[in-house]
Structures are given as structure tokens and as C-alpha cells.
Amino acid sequence: MDSRRAEAASRTFVLPIRVYLEDTDAQGVVYNASYFRFMERARTEWLRAQGVDHDRLRQEHGIALVLASIEAKFKAPARLSDVLYVSAEMIGASGARVVFEQKVRRGGEDGQLVCQGRAEVACMDAALGKPRRIPATLTSEGK
Amino acid sequence: MDSRRAEAASRTFVLPIRVYLEDTDAQGVVYNASYFRFMERARTEWLRAQGVDHDRLRQEHGIALVLASIEAKFKAPARLSDVLYVSAEMIGASGARVVFEQKVRRGGEDGQLVCQGRAEVACMDAALGKPRRIPATLTSEGK
Amino acid sequence: MDSRRAEAASRTFVLPIRVYLEDTDAQGVVYNASYFRFMERARTEWLRAQGVDHDRLRQEHGIALVLASIEAKFKAPARLSDVLYVSAEMIGASGARVVFEQKVRRGGEDGQLVCQGRAEVACMDAALGKPRRIPATLTSEGK
Amino acid sequence: MDSRRAEAASRTFVLPIRVYLEDTDAQGVVYNASYFRFMERARTEWLRAQGVDHDRLRQEHGIALVLASIEAKFKAPARLSDVLYVSAEMIGASGARVVFEQKVRRGGEDGQLVCQGRAEVACMDAALGKPRRIPATLTSEGK
DSSP: OOHHHHHHHHTEEEEEEEOOGGGBOTTSSBOHHHHHHHHHHHHHHHHHHTTOOHHHHHHHHOEEEEEEEEEEEEOSOOOTTOEEEEEEEEEEEETTEEEEEEEEEESSTTSEEEEEEEEEEEEEETTTOSBOOOOGGGSGGGO | OOHHHHHHHHTEEEEEEEOOGGGBOTTSSBOHHHHHHHHHHHHHHHHHHTTOOHHHHHHHHOEEEEEEEEEEEEOSOOOTTOEEEEEEEEEEEETTEEEEEEEEEESSTTSEEEEEEEEEEEEEETTTTEEOOOOGGGSGGGO | OOHHHHHHHHTEEEEEEEOOGGGBOTTSSBOHHHHHHHHHHHHHHHHHHTTOOHHHHHHHHOEEEEEEEEEEEEOSOOOTTOEEEEEEEEEEEETTEEEEEEEEEESSTTSEEEEEEEEEEEEEETTTOSBOOOOGGGSGGGO | OOHHHHHHHHTEEEEEEEOOGGGBOTTSSBOHHHHHHHHHHHHHHHHHHTTOOHHHHHHHHOEEEEEEEEEEEEOSOOOTTOEEEEEEEEEEEETTEEEEEEEEEESSTTSEEEEEEEEEEEEEETTTOSBOOOOGGGSGGGO
8 A cells, every 4th residue: 555545544534333222213214413423423533543532632732623514415314223334534624624524324334325424623722712723643744 | 563574484483492411512512413403403393383293294294304414513612501592494495395594592592603504304205205395384385 | 388388399390391303213202311311401400490500509519419320110102292291309318419209291290101210419529529418508408 | 161151141241332522411421311322232232142133023023122111320430532331231031021230331341330220121012012021032041
């Protein structure tokens, strides 16, 4: 694998998530807000794959990551007992913002597209509550 | 109030929602997916204000309303014990789709804007699972 | 109303809660963990009815209320669009513990019993993380 | 491993669960209702380990498993990023009821006890809505 592919791979994380009763609703499908929980789990694991988590960012860098905006397009329903593959791919970073593309697929990493999302995360100075430049460890610049 | 303002008013519903522990997270603020639960509550109450609910739509019209897409921009944090005013305003309807603009304000109907959303709801034939024209009772056309 | 009945009334709070999609699951009924969210909302409103909330308790008394144990017996299912009446009644207090009996009824304050709960709340010193005597404002002793 | 130990092992399932923001609250710890979601996940995986799931039980046996009662004692707080080990152990079965003991431990299968639960599940005839004898495949009797 050449370094460019390796870098691209490091920018994507895929988390398998089993659908439990808690995630579904009386229409018999996964409830819409559940997808936002799933996408947040995938972004958190993407972060952990970069070697940091929310606590370390706060303690070592004085940084809090805050969701600035998110959108989701629902393409197909998912149901109880499905295994969903939820990805977080960093597709851009500039100044104090990181943008993730997120896909939820069913039954496999190349399975049916259930939901497509886009999340914009702001990097905040935890003490001052103001936007702050993203640390290089979170973007490819530092690698 | 002239009929045009009355019609506009009937297209907007504002639901006050108290923030409980369940809605918050360890960052001390309202968790992002909670806003999608709040916005769905407001759309449901908007529907009820039109004289229908999910059950009646299914039983009397054979229709299921399904969220096609939703987006939210987070403008300011909300916290435990806050009272949020969550609006659902129908800003468009064509064919099988209804579009809602949704605002979450804090402390009053004209309070600080906490979150701004936009939801696109698809009207589906519950038996066939295919898009179906929105019944006139849900839009101003029928009034 | 004599003072004894007034005191008993002040020990009970009943909160009406509409069931939304978020509260239900694919079995078509209210999901079990939702009842624990509902009961916590009722305990919080009970607290507010005593003139305090979580923030004031922490800031003015240095106290955090923490759930020590809870149990629920599910008597009948509740469904989408139901209005549930969720009560919190303080049935005992000693040392650092307060015990609540909680009932979830459907359709009215005297409606069908859906769920019966019992919650034991511990009063903790927020700074020391140790049990602390309940302030008299939370029990009838102070009235 | 002799057959008695094997049988005991088959009666216990332990599911590791990462704590995400969605599971926590503004007190900085795992929110109480989250433990009921976690315990339900572990009971569902216990069921799957017996070779069945909710759908198969309904379709092949005409059975719905319904939570009759549950209790939890909270022993210690858990926090964001913790890995919890949530067990479901069948400790009794008679007639239409199965009883599970459930433990939530932190950091390992022998880690600190965070929460101790007990769940009573009723086996219902899905069509008639009446209690029905548990199928032998769910208890050791059938093995």
C-alpha cells in the first residue's frame, strides 16, 4: 500500500453497529435520531483511531470538539437485528473546522446505503469557549 | 387577524420542551441527537394541530409519513433545566414531499436561537411502500 | 383541605407525558428504558415543585442527588400517542436517602396502571462524593 | 470443561459496551436509563447465543418476549469512554417466566461492579397476547 492510500485509509473509520430494540420505533424501523447517535459513535472511534479521545483532547490540548452542523439523507430503512456499518471519513479541514462524510450501510461495508450524512465539527478552546485551530495530530498535515 | 395571517399561523406550531438529564451529555450541554427527537416531537404536534396523527393517517388514508432528510445547524448550547421552544413550520409541499423549517429557541418563543433545522418528509403509501401524493388536509390547499 | 392532606399532596407530583416515536420500539409499544426516563422527569418536577432543581441544590447546598436503585413492574403496554400520567410520591426519607413510589397511568390520573416503580435517591456531598443528610427543604420536616 | 460447567457457561453472556456521549448526562456520568438499554442488549445477545432472536421467536414459535419487571442497584458511576462488561445470566425459568441476573462491570469481566440488575422476562403468545410456556430451546431442559 503506498503512502497516499495509507493516508486515505487513516482518514476513514468503519464501525459495525448491531440494531437493538432501543434503536427502533413503532413504525418497525430504526428511528431517525438513532442514526445521529450511530454517526457520533463512528466519529468518536475515528478520533480514537488517531490516538486521542475527548478527555485527552481536553486535558492535553485544552480543546473541546463540538458539532457545528449535521445533515442526513435517509435512503432505505434499517430494522431490528440488522448489522449496520457506519463510516466516518474526514473529507476536509480548515482553520477550526473538520468536515466528515458519513455513510451507514447494511449487512456489510459494501452493503446497501441506508443513510448518508455530513458532519461539521468545530474545534473550540475549552477554557475560552472560542474557535481554535485544529491540532495537526487530527489532520494529515501532522503525519 | 386576516385569513392570510391565520393560514400562516396554522402552518407553524411551537412546542415548549423542558430539558431533562436524559437530553444532556457529559459535555454539560444538550446532546446533538436530542435536538432531532425534539424536532420530531414538534412535527408530530404540528400534525396533530392539523387534526390528524400517525395512526389516523395510516388507518384512514393508508399513509405513512417518513423522514427523507434532515439537517441541523447548532448555534448555541442549551443546558439542563432550560425550556426550549421548538417550532415546526411547513414552508413547502409538492407531490409526495413536505418541507419543514424548524427552530429551537431558549427561554421564550423569541429567545436565543439554539438550533436551526430543515426536515423533508415523504408521504408513502403504507401498503405499497411507494411515494404518494400528500392529502390536501395536510396542506393549505384543502382549506 | 386540612394541613395533613395538603402535606400529602405536596409529596406527590403527577406529570402528563405524551408518547412520541422516540419512546416506542419495533414491538409497537413503549420501550422499557423509556419508563425510566419518564420516571426521572417526574422526580425532577417533584423537586422543582419543592422550589429547587439540580443546579440550585449543587450551588446553594453543595449537594448532588444520585439514583441509588430503581425498580419497575410492567403491568400493561403503552403505545404511540398515548398520554401517560407519571407520578412521583415521596414515601420515605431517612439519613441520606429519599424513597419515591412512582406510577405510570394511561389516559388520566386514575387511568389504567401501566408501570409501577420505586426509586431510591441518595443525597451526596458534591465535593466530597460522600453521602450527606438530606436538607429539610426536601422533606416535610422543614415545613 | 465438563458438561455442567459448559451448561453454566451457556447460561451466561457477557457483552462489552463502550460508553459514548449519548449514554452520559450533564452530571458527567452514565445516565441511569442507559443501563437498562445496556442490559437489554446483553439479554438480546444471550438470546442470539442460544440460536434465536426476536424475529425467529415470533415467526417460528409465535412467541414474543416481554419484560415483566426489572430492577437495578447502582454501585459506582461509569464515565465517558469506559468499556463496560454487561452480563446476562439465566438464573431461573418456570412456566412462562425467565429470570436473568445482570451485572455491569467496568474495565474488564472481573472489573469494578457498577450496576447490578435482575430482569424477569415473560414469554407471550404473540397472537393471543397471553402468557405461554417457554420453549425448551431457551432453557437448559432442552439440551
